[in-house]
Amino acid sequence: QVQLQESGPGLVKPSQTLSLACPISGDSISSGGYYWSWIRQPAGKGLEWIGRIYPSGSTNYNPSLQSRVTMSIDTSKNQFSLELDSVTAADTAVYYCARGPGSGTYESFDYWGQGTLVTVSS
């Protein structure tokens, strides 16, 4: 059973960088051949796809966030990470990590972390 668990600070100051990690158990991030994504959800609002990364390091980002987003993979820790620069209050949301989408997950997000709330405030 694949399990994902977001980790990182729950409070980030405006203009600083939001950093989250998603360690994976039950699957190998480097050999599974899956994409891995970050998705966020502001309180009371809908889901927003942030981006995805492949084990090779290849990435795709949401065009609306592309200038501020960096995703990376650490195969030694079997985890992938998100950095979002120059955050504002609008970046306050629950952040989810998920497996997919890609051909290996039938172009869908099949496993999700439980989500972690990140608040941007001074």
Added chain:
Amino acid sequence: QSALTQPASVSGSPGQSITISCTGTSSDVGGHDRVSWYQQHPGKAPKLMIYYVSRRPSGVSNRFSGSKSGNTASLTISGLQTEDETDYYCCSYAGSGTWVFGGGTKLTVL
């Protein structure tokens, strides 16, 4: 890249059927079959209910079905049950390796 359009809310009585629409463009929903649907209960992570427009993952009730016509995908829930009352989101490939979600629909079982 704009969010896909879903009705804010739908409702139905136990035992009835409802359909939630998800409207996009020829660049996303209408351009291919990479459409999926997610169920999200309050405070929980979304759960995959439908992939490739109409396929169900193992373990998902056959009361849930999906379809697509043109730029609009649809999720139909038949034999409504009280536990179906929650939020539903569609998602589609939007080209160039990017993905877009719908705004979400709150289902009320009256």
